[in-house]
Amino acid sequence: MWHDAALVAGKDLRIELRSRVGAQQVAPFALVVLVLFAFAFDADHALLLKAAPGLFWVAVLFAAVLSIQRSFAVESADGGRDRLRLSGMDPAGIFLGKAGAVAVQLLVLQLVLAAGVAILYSSRLGDAAVLVATCLVATVGLAAAGTIYGVVATAVGASETLLPLLLMPVVAPVLLCATKAWQAALGTGATGDALGWLRFLGVFAVVYVAAGVLAFGPLVEEG
Amino acid sequence: MARGVATRLSRVEPVAVRAVGALALASLAATVVLGLWFTPEDQVMGNLVRLLYVHPPVAWVAYLAFGVTAACSIAYLWPRTRSPFWDRLGAASAEIGVVFCALTLATGSIWGRPTWGVWWTWDARLTTTALLLALFAGYLAIRRVTVDPAARAKRSAVVALVAFADVPIVHMSVLWWRTLHQPPTVFRPGFGDPTLATPMAWTLLLAFCAFTLAYVWLLAHRYRVAVLEARMEGEGLELALAERRAEAGYGEGPGGIEGGAGSGGDGPGQAPVPVGAR
Structure with a gap:
């Protein structure tokens, strides 16, 4: 399973490295979203600073939808999906590989976005340990839930409109908990309770990784 | 096992469903009467x-x-x-x-406006219900496009199970979100109130039933209706094809249907040929 996961993740990441869709389209889009938020809040510095954690995570969610769509668009071209099924790889491994590749892309994106938040909103990135831990745990949950819905949505050929509708309500707790944890870390909210929110994120990640490992078999079984 | 349940259902269905429908109508009517006139303010x-x-x-x-559904x-x-x-x-x-x-969200809003002064509040229960609606709207959407x-x-x-697994997480996180910084300002008067008047309690029980x-x-x-839809999906195409063939003149004469069925797979381009040939 882990070997298959590494193979799939390596393949996806290689495709991303070579096509540079993530670097040239998704990351710039996420930064544009940050700029748009500044317009929406009239560039009110105090307000932006206060809202920065939430804006950061909303931008991550938007970018995640794009990354997940991209991750499955790659498979649907040239019958890649059928080849994956024919390869005899463990479906759980395929799931972990795809989710892992999405997670790596999202983590890189979060680095860019964090820099964007620090520069554009003059946000001081305070408690680095909490910030990084939140990003790691939240990203695992996001990537797992997104990969489950990605395979469901792309298979029906209406993924552009369907995936956000399916995914956004499910990952709403991630947005909420990650935002609260970041607020605690940046000192714009109640401090000291970041661990509690991290625990929620952890539960979410475990539930959706387990769900994906279990559900991916039936889902990829048939085109 | 499920097939057994299905056949049994289909056997008792007409009578039982009608009985349940009549009971539902009667009890709803009784709830309306009791709720509007016989219970106290x-x-x-x-x-x-x-x-x-x-x-x-x-x-x-x-x-x-x-x-x-789950x-x-x-x-x-x-x-x-x-x-x-x-x-x-x-x-x-x-x-x-x-x-x-x-309907829950709508009636809740109608109740909330005069009692709380707002149509909506970010209470844990409200937020969870709203997300639940979005989650299952997604479920219906995926059924529609597949x-x-x-x-x-x-x-x-x-999708249904993933959505259902999300409900406790959403509820817990929202609960914590809303209760962490402010004391609960929202509660439902009358709920969990041991002094609920007897006619009210009975009417409420009747309403639930x-x-x-x-x-x-x-x-x-x-x-x-779902069974009928599935049957229509299966038989509808056959029927439509048969009708189309009859229109095109395949239905006439012995062996016409077989001939139509044989060439029917070649696509609609075949249909006008016999018309022109006649």
């Missing part, structure tokens, strides 16, 4: 308290319906109980659940 809320006989039962039906999804995904019966029942239940969930019945059943079952019966009735009918 509330000391604090006045006549607004009569929403008590609508809002909680409607919410209960929404949660019940989503629970049934249970049916598990039954479908479990290889030994896999049958279209569970898929159709789960889908039927989800549709009713979405309607009742929307064509192949087996793939649709599998995917929607997974009435709405549950209405749910069962709707579910049975929606399931029946």
Whole structure:
């Protein structure tokens, strides 16, 4: 399973490295979203600073939808999906590989976005340990839930409109908990309770990784 | 096992469903009469308290319906109980659940405006219910866009379970979100109140039974329609093809149908040829 996961993740990441869709389209889009938020809040510095954690995570969610769509668009071209099924790889491994590749892309994106938040909103990135831990745990949950819905949505050929509708309500707790944890870390909210929110994120990640490992078999079984 | 349940259902269906429908109508009518005329006003809320006989039962039906959908999804995904019966029942239940969930939010808003002064508040229960509506709207959307019945059943079952697993996480996180920084300012007067007047308690109980019966009735009918839809999907194409062939003149003469069936697979381009040839 882990070997298959590494193979799939390596393949996806290689495709991303070579096509540079993530670097040239998704990351710039996420930064544009940050700029748009500044317009929406009239560039009110105090307000932006206060809202920065939430804006950061909303931008991550938007970018995640794009990354997940991209991750499955790659498979649907040239019958890649059928080849994956024919390869005899463990479906759980395929799931972990795809989710892992999405997670790596999202983590890189979060680095860019964090820099964007620090520069554009003059946000001081305070408690680095909490910030990084939140990003790691939240990203695992996001990537797992997104990969489950990605395979469901792309298979029906209406993924552009369907995936956000399916995914956004499910990952709403991630947005909420990650935002609260970041607020605690940046000192714009109640401090000291970041661990509690991290625990929620952890539960979410475990539930959706387990769900994906279990559900991916039936889902990829048939085109 | 599921097939046994399905055949048994279809045998008792007409009588039982009609009985449930009649009971549901009668009990709903009784709830209306008792709720509007025979129960007292509330000391604090006045006549607004009569929403008590609508809002909680409607919410209960929404949660019940989503629970049934989740249970049916598990039954479908479990290889030994896999049958279209569970898929159709789960889908039927989800549709009713979405309607009742929307009704819950609507009646809650109508109640909230005069009692709390706002149409909406970011209370844990409200937020969870709203997200629940969005989650199962997604479930219905995926059913609508998937064509192949087996793939649709599998995917929607997974979506339903993923959505259902999300509910406790959403609820806990939102609960913590809203109670961490401010004391709970929102509570429902009358709920959990041990001094609930006896006629009110009985009417509320009746309302719960009435709405549950209405749910069962709707579910049975929606399931029946789902079976008919599936049959139409299967037979409809055959019928349409036969009609089209008859139109094109294939239906006439001995062996005409066989000839039509043989060339029918070649596509619609075949149809005008015999017309021109005649």
